[in-house]
Amino acid sequence: MNFHKSFQTIDTQVVGEAFRIIVQSPIMLAHENITEAAHALNTQFEDTKQLLLNEPRGHRGMNGCLVLPSAIASYRLLFFQHSASTNFKYEALVATMTALIEQGIIELSRDNIYSIETVKGVYEAYVKLSETKDTVLSVHLTLKPAHIEGDEVIIDNERRYFVVEKPQQLKAIVLDELAEISTWGLLESEKYSTADGVIMYEQLDSSVRSVTFERDGYILRSPGVDSTLALLAVLGEEAVKKNDSIFGSSIEISQKHEAGYEIALTGYITGIHQFVVDREDPLQHGFIIV
Numbered sequence: 001m002n003f004h005k006s007f008q009t010i011d012t013q014v015v016g017e018a019f020r021i022i023v024q025s026p027i028m029l030a031h032e033n034i035t036e037a038a039h040a041l042n043t044q045f046e047d048t049k050q051l052l053l054n055e056p057r058g059h060r061g062m063n064g065c066l067v068l069p070s071a072i073a074s075y076r077l078l079f080f081q082h083s084a085s086t087n088f089k090y091e092a093l094v095a096t097m098t099a100l101i102e103q104g105i106i107e108l109s110r111d112n113i114y115s116i117e118t119v120k121g122v123y124e125a126y127v128k129l130s131e132t133k134d135t136v137l138s139v140h141l142t143l144k145p146a147h148i149e150g151d152e153v154i155i156d157n158e159r160r161y162f163v164v165e166k167p168q169q170l171k172a173i174v175l176d177e178l179a180e181i182s183t184w185g186l187l188e189s190e191k192y193s194t195a196d197g198v199i200m201y202e203q204l205d206s207s208v209r210s211v212t213f214e215r216d217g218y219i220l221r222s223p224g225v226d227s228t229l230a231l232l233a234v235l236g237e238e239a240v241k242k243n244d245s246i247f248g249s250s251i252e253i254s255q256k257h258e259a260g261y262e263i264a265l266t267g268y269i270t271g272i273h274q275f276v277v278d279r280e281d282p283l284q285h286g287f288i289i290v
Contacts, residue, residue: 005277007052010103012095014267015249017222019095020052021065023105029068029078038078038119041066047285049080054286057275061221065092067100073115073122074106082288084216086159086196088120090225091265094139097125098267101136108133120156128264138264143225145260146233152195153230161212161230162192166202173202173209173246181246185213199227201235207242207250208235223251225263232261 008024027045031037042049053062063081070076077096079087093116100106106114109127116123126140146153152160170177170184181200188198193215201210212220212227220227223245231240237256244250255262277284 004279005048005051007048007273007275009052009273009275010099010269011271011273012099012267012269014091014094014098014265015222015251016245016247017063017089017091017220018059018061018270019063019065019092019267020058021067021096021099022052023067023103025066027066029066032071034076034078034117034119037068037076041078041080045080050285051277052275053080053082054288056283056286057273058286060218060288063089063092065096067096067105070117073117074109075100076117078119084214084218086214086226088118088156088159090141090143091222093118093123093125093141094265094267097127097139098136099269101127101129102134102269103272120158136267138266140254140262140264142257142262143229143260146229148233153233155226155229159196159226160194161197161199161226162188162195163199163201163230163234164188166200173200173211175246178246181211182217182219185211185219186217189213189215189217197224197226199224199230201231203235203239204244206238207244208240209244209246211246219246221245221247222249225251225265228253228263229261 005026010021012019029037029040053064066078068076112127114125128137146155153163154160192198198213199210201208208231212224223243228243228251242250242252253261254264
């Protein structure tokens, strides 16, 4: 059979959140300007985005990444996502860096420093490798602190979050309380509809446990880098040495520099896939189960 479309992807997870990295596809973007390339991806390839993000190939928690050559960095990274998700995630830098190095898609750097071109600018990452240099042990990023404007916490002068302490009617931020937490999150997301997310937290000894709800009330599957920066802005560095998720993953602050906070995250490849699209498939665009 001559399939309509074919895609090769590398799936990864970073602190529990899933990323689908497209390394071969019919998407041809030759724009020199990354902003123009991102606009083309998000306006001309809606069908492609849906079939890779939605079930049966994907799910509501899937994040899309398109890797392209860059004239100014190790590679160019474009994002595509579900409409209620933020259009940039630091975890994607870790996911793509891990996949590209471990699959031998980019050359190893002599100083273990790589650069990633995005629509938000060029980011540098230090990569710690195993002795055999075939496994990424951790990817180190330095991130600017968030700031507070009124009731909102702002990340990178763009993404906005509301931070709320766990209400008394919930016993704890644990999986046993997931049904009640989900109901609370849906209602709060409607209340704070102008925000990119709502973060509920509870204070532990020297860390916090949190859960982040995206704009549609969907629970983020990780502690969230954005969420960690937001909690640091609200609670302070001593209170947020570690941010734990409801699912058991965590993000720690490695160091504090003049430029911001350093974090070290590890990505894991979960699958290498060849996806195809049959012209006669009635569910080419997939569906979402929330």
